[in-house]
Structure formats: C-alpha cells, structure tokens
Amino acid sequence: MTDVIATYYFRPREGVTPEWAAQAIAEEQTTGTWTDISTRQNYVHYLDGVVDEIHPSGGGYTCTIRYPSEIFEPGNIPQYLSVLAGNLFGLSRIAAVRLVDVEFSRDIVPFKGPKFGIEGVRKLAGTVDRPHVGTIIKPKVGLNPKDTAAVAYEAAIGGVDLIKDDETLTDQAFCPLGERLPLIMEQLDRVKSETGRNVLYAVNISSAGDKIVQRAREAARMGANMLMIDVIVCGFDAVRAVAEEPGINLPIHVHRTMHAAITRNPEHGIAMRPICRLVRMLGGDQLHTGTVSGKMEHDVTELRGDNLALTEPFFDLKPTFPVASGGLHPGGVHKEVSMLGRDIILQAGGGIHGHPDGTRVGATAMRQAVDAAVAGISPATYAEDHPELKRALDKWGIA
Numbered sequence: 001m002t003d004v005i006a007t008y009y010f011r012p013r014e015g016v017t018p019e020w021a022a023q024a025i026a027e028e029q030t031t032g033t034w035t036d037i038s039t040r041q042n043y044v045h046y047l048d049g050v051v052d053e054i055h056p057s058g059g060g061y062t063c064t065i066r067y068p069s070e071i072f073e074p075g076n077i078p079q080y081l082s083v084l085a086g087n088l089f090g091l092s093r094i095a096a097v098r099l100v101d102v103e104f105s106r107d108i109v110p111f112k113g114p115k116f117g118i119e120g121v122r123k124l125a126g127t128v129d130r131p132h133v134g135t136i137i138k139p140k141v142g143l144n145p146k147d148t149a150a151v152a153y154e155a156a157i158g159g160v161d162l163i164k165d166d167e168t169l170t171d172q173a174f175c176p177l178g179e180r181l182p183l184i185m186e187q188l189d190r191v192k193s194e195t196g197r198n199v200l201y202a203v204n205i206s207s208a209g210d211k212i213v214q215r216a217r218e219a220a221r222m223g224a225n226m227l228m229i230d231v232i233v234c235g236f237d238a239v240r241a242v243a244e245e246p247g248i249n250l251p252i253h254v255h256r257t258m259h260a261a262i263t264r265n266p267e268h269g270i271a272m273r274p275i276c277r278l279v280r281m282l283g284g285d286q287l288h289t290g291t292v293s294g295k296m297e298h299d300v301t302e303l304r305g306d307n308l309a310l311t312e313p314f315f316d317l318k319p320t321f322p323v324a325s326g327g328l329h330p331g332g333v334h335k336e337v338s339m340l341g342r343d344i345i346l347q348a349g350g351g352i353h354g355h356p357d358g359t360r361v362g363a364t365a366m367r368q369a370v371d372a373a374v375a376g377i378s379p380a381t382y383a384e385d386h387p388e389l390k391r392a393l394d395k396w397g398i399a
C-alpha cells in the first residue's frame with residue numbers, strides 16, 4: 001500500500017505557526033481533533049496523516065500531507081473527498097486553505113477511467129489531430145425541441161464536431177429531453193448523409209442522484225451518441241455511476257458549472273487540478289477546464305497544468321479531452337491553440353450563434369480559425385480569402 005499525497009496551500013491566522021497549521025489539518029482529516037483525546041489508542045496511529053514539507057508560497061505556505069491509503073474506502077468518492085477536502089476548509093485558526101493537487105495511490109483507483117478518451121472521441125468524430133470545434137446551443141434555455149434541432153443542424157452543417165446542451169437545460173416542459181434528443185439525432189443523421197461527418201451531441205442528463213442513471217439509459221435507448229453531466233452540482237460520483245452502468249457505451253462530456261465557487265479564490269477551496277484527476281478516473285471523456293481568451297477568470301499556467309492532469313500518464317487510464325469554453329470566438333482560436341495545443345475542444349456558443357450571418361456561417365468561421373491556427377497562418381491573413389472568418393473578426397476582433 002502506498003500513501004495518497006495531497007498538496008495544500010494555506011495561510012495561518014496571525015500568531016499561528018505554519019507547522020501548527022499544517023499539523024492541525026493532518027490531525028483533523030485523520031485521527032485527531034482540536035484537543036488530545038483519551039480514545040486515540042496506539043493501534044489507531046497507523047492512520048495518522050503525516051506532514052512532509054512546508055514551504056513559503058505567495059502570502060502563505062504550501063505543504064504536502066501523506067494519507068495512508070487504508071484510511072480510504074476503495075471506490076467511495078464522497079469518503080475520499082471528506083478526507084482530502086473536508087472539515088479543513090473551516091478551521092478558524094487558518095485563514096485560508098486550498099487543495100492544490102492530489103496523487104492517488106493505485107489501490108484506491110479501482111476505476112476504469114474514460115471509455116473513449118481523446119483517441120476514442122476522435123475516432124467517433126473522424127479527426128486525426130486538429131482541435132475539435134463544439135457549440136452550445138443558445139439561448140441556453142427557451143427554444144422548443146424543433147427549433148433546437150434546427151440550430152443543431154445549422155451548426156453541424158457549418159462544420160462543428162460537437163453540439164451540446166447548456167448546463168441549465170435538462171428536461172423542462174418547454175424542451176423535453178425525450179422530444180429534443182430524437183429530433184436532434186435526426187438532424188445529425190441528415191448531416192451525416194449529406195457530408196459523411198459524424199457529429200456528436202452531448203445531451204444533458206444532469207438530474208437527481210436516484211434518476212441520473214435511468215436518464216442515461218433512456219437517452220442511450222433513444223439513440224444518444226454522447227451524454228453530458230454537470231459534475232459539481234450532480235456530485236462526482238454521478239460520473240462514475242453513469243460510466244460504470246452496464247449497457248451504456250457512450251462518451252461522457254463533463255461540464256463544471258458552479259466550480260468557480262470552489263476554484264476561483266487562489267487562496268481557498270479546491271484547484272481544478274484535483275477535480276481533473278477525479279473526473280478522469282471516474283470516467284469523464286471530456287472536461288471543461290477553461291479558456292485562455294474567453295469570458296471566465298483564468299490563470300494560464302494553472303490551466304495548462306489542469307489540461308496536463310487530464311492527459312499525462314495516470315496509471316493505465318486513457319486521457320480525457322480538455323474543453324475550452326466560455327466566451328470563445330473565432331478571433332481567440334489561434335491563442336487557444338498556441339497555448340493549449342491541438343488536443344483541445346474549442347467550444348463557442350455566442351461566438352457561433354452571434355455571427356452576423358448566423359449559426360451555419362458562424363460554425364464555418366470557427367472551423368476556418370482552427371484550420372488557420374493548425375496551418376500556422378495568422379487569423380487576419382487567413383481571413384483575406386475566407387469571408388466567413390473575416391465577418392467574425394470584424395465583429396469580435398482578434399484576441
């Protein structure tokens with residue numbers, strides 16, 4: 001058995017030493033509490049957390065804590081999180097704590113990881129090494145199933161590889177999943193027969209804990225070719241439950257709505273990196289990690305590290321496709337590709353449906369921006385003989 005190693009950033013309150021603070025975290029998360037206790041028998045100590053290294057960092061410190069793997073119940077993700085990321089965030093003598101990274105030991109990763117991964121998703125979409133282009137149907141809620149499917153057709157025929165529901169669209173009365181899904185798949189079949197291209201549609205099955213697997217099964221039965229889960233609001237284990245459900249053999253697109261409540265404060269909460277590791281081991285084939293040029297707050301160095309956590313060797317688990325989404329448009333594509341590489345899904349909602357000539361042309365403009373970036377041609381030069389891209393750049397500029 002090997003230990004699980006967690007890295008934390010923390011800032012003690014005035015008068016509290018970093019050694020005391022790190023030890024307080026290790027004790028709280030394992031066998032101790034705020035005071036010594038007579039019931040902490042000798043045989044219990046093998047489960048103690050051990051503080052390894054403390055270094056000054058930013059306005060505080062980082063430390064690593066080794067957790068014996070026996071403290072974890074294999075396969076029980078809620079329990080893993082209670083150990084690694086539980087009470088410690090509220091300790092009043094520590095002003096801020098952030099879980100920065102976790103290295104899991106093999107014995108507590110009984111999961112199979114992504115079924116498809118980057119290669120498997122590429123195979124479905126018929127691409128070799130270019131970035132994928134996706135779109136979120138907008139408006140995020142309100143369209144009826146027929147109009148939603150019409151937008152899906154326009155985006156697909158215009159050139160996107162992936163269409164997805166937005167995070168707030170599930171199975172509301174104005175657009176029931178059972179009506180929307182078959183209509184969209186019909187349109188994607190039409191695109192296939194017209195172009196030979198297989199376009200994926202991530203249908204949002206996010207729902208209550210006792211419903212999500214059933215919803216996944218129904219979506220699979222209705223012909224879905226990809227499922228989408230909002231991992232933070234549904235809970236990490238929702239991804240595992242769907243990924244491990246026998247008879248469902250579909251890639252899972254993982255959205256992270258609400259993550260910024262946990263990840264945004266650079267001193268407190270949980271960084272994206274541990275979230276990336278969890279989603280990958282639980283079976284997410286694609287995960288939103290952020291953009292370089294888009295609308296959401298980001299730190300480029302962290303973002304690259306997060307994408308690495310999805311793609312670097314991790315036992316024998318397949319890599320998860322990182323998704324850059326949120327305020328992207330054709331003028332930002334070259335920046336995304338040069339900073340994040342080609343194994344990336346570039347998604348645009350407003351950046352496609354907001355094109356002055358509509359969704360189809362917007363999708364084409366995004367694809368042109370990708371082609372330019374891959375060929376190493378600047379967007380402005382490429383736009384000279386690609387009017388669709390030109391119109392997009394005229395509206396949104398070049399990032």
Ligand SMILES: O=C(O)[C@H](O)COP(=O)(O)O
Nearest residue numbers: 136325326327348349350
């Ligand atoms: O879910 C997402 O990623 C966002 O809806 C992206 O939408 P936008 O491209 O319009 O910002």
Ligand SMILES: [Mg+2]
Nearest residue numbers: 136140166167
């Ligand atoms: Mg969204």
